[in-house]
Amino acid sequence: MTPDRISRLQSQFPHFLGPLSKAYARLMRLRARLFASGKRASWRPPAPCISVGNISWGGTGKTPVVSWLLDWARDEGLRPTVLTRGYGGKPPHRPYAVQLLSPPHEAGDEPLLLKRTHPQAQILVDPNRVRAGKIAARKMADLFVLDDGYQHLRVQRDLNLCLLSPRDLDEEWNRVIPAGSWREDVSALSRADAFLINTMFDNDDGCLETVAHIKLAILGKPIFFFRVTARGVANALTGETQDTLDGRRFLLVTAIANPDKVCQTCKTDLGEKPVRHLIYPDHHPFGLSDWQAIVAAAERNDCGHIVCTPKDAVKLAPFADDRLWTPQLTTSFSTAGPISFRDWLGDRFHNLPWTLHAPEKTS
Numbered sequence: 001m002t003p004d005r006i007s008r009l010q011s012q013f014p015h016f017l018g019p020l021s022k023a024y025a026r027l028m029r030l031r032a033r034l035f036a037s038g039k040r041a042s043w044r045p046p047a048p049c050i051s052v053g054n055i056s057w058g059g060t061g062k063t064p065v066v067s068w069l070l071d072w073a074r075d076e077g078l079r080p081t082v083l084t085r086g087y088g089g090k091p092p093h094r095p096y097a098v099q100l101l102s103p104p105h106e107a108g109d110e111p112l113l114l115k116r117t118h119p120q121a122q123i124l125v126d127p128n129r130v131r132a133g134k135i136a137a138r139k140m141a142d143l144f145v146l147d148d149g150y151q152h153l154r155v156q157r158d159l160n161l162c163l164l165s166p167r168d169l170d171e172e173w174n175r176v177i178p179a180g181s182w183r184e185d186v187s188a189l190s191r192a193d194a195f196l197i198n199t200m201f202d203n204d205d206g207c208l209e210t211v212a213h214i215k216l217a218i219l220g221k222p223i224f225f226f227r228v229t230a231r232g233v234a235n236a237l238t239g240e241t242q243d244t245l246d247g248r249r250f251l252l253v254t255a256i257a258n259p260d261k262v263c264q265t266c267k268t269d270l271g272e273k274p275v276r277h278l279i280y281p282d283h284h285p286f287g288l289s290d291w292q293a294i295v296a297a298a299e300r301n302d303c304g305h306i307v308c309t310p311k312d313a314v315k316l317a318p319f320a321d322d323r324l325w326t327p328q329l330t331t332s333f334s335t336a337g338p339i340s341f342r343d344w345l346g347d348r349f350h351n352l353p354w355t356l357h358a359p360e361k362t363s
Helices: 003-012 017-037 062-075 109-117 129-137 186-191 205-219 259-269 288-300 310-316 341-350
Strands: 049-054 080-084 122-125 143-147 159-164 194-198 223-235 250-254 276-279 305-308 324-334
Touching: 017 186, 049 062, 062 080, 062 109, 062 143, 062 159, 062 223, 062 324, 080 109, 080 129, 109 122, 109 310, 122 129, 129 143, 159 186, 159 341, 186 205, 194 205, 194 341, 205 223, 223 259, 223 341, 250 259, 250 288, 250 310, 259 276, 259 324, 276 288, 288 305, 288 310, 305 310, 310 324
Parallel strands: 049 143, 049 159, 080 122, 080 143, 159 194, 194 223, 250 276, 250 305, 305 324
Antiparallel strands: 223 324
């Protein structure tokens, strides 16, 4: 069931969904206990595995965090493999090893973006991530990153990162589908090794930190905050960069779970709001007709720039011209505690049994 379908059910049958949510939560608790007890089989990767996932459906920033981890792995001299479902892609076979020139409709937008920004990493698309992981194990991967893996309990992990949005800590807290957006109830949070909270466009980080500690401190796990910001824009075809969009008329195009976040980023980080914002469904498979409609909208609104997200750019670029630009995004972490996320991750990783005898990282 898609998030859009769930949203429609929530609006049409609000009084009937509570019992269904409780039943679904019980089933998910039972499922988790079966995996934890070994009554349902799971696979142990032959190298450290870091899972990046969330408690709710919708965009909480998994791809930026996976991208950050791949940068960290490169700095540590590791050979990472990402195991991903590849939502939106239709690969000709599975597992599908994403290449730099893979067609977006085969690889999926997010896996292709990860490969192009991290060519040293192996990106494997397969809903059966045990199958993909066993293939990767033959190629001497020394780090597995399990994308969208919080509920994918068939693969064991050494570090379980649970991403949360501000809404998860507020109006959506412990509201399980179909009545809410959570995939499991609050008991599932105990599986996390750390919580990563996407501050999004929340302007009162101090308030968000207070709420996070009230809701999560009882679990005794570290809490980190992260934000995805834009440092200029780059032309999707020529590579030309600009520090700002200030004073430029541009059309914004998004096909992501949180389109408002991109609009806010344009205003706060790039200095200008879009003249018009075209919103497509998450993972929309852009084609030539879409580009033609986007160009027509840009011309009607006298926009010389067309701005889209990096993951949308991999699908639009084959049809686009040099009017297409994309924000240059960076992910930064903060914490109210005594240790940074990078230091915490390094300490935990290098104290895993897998890594006690690993070679020192390269310079």
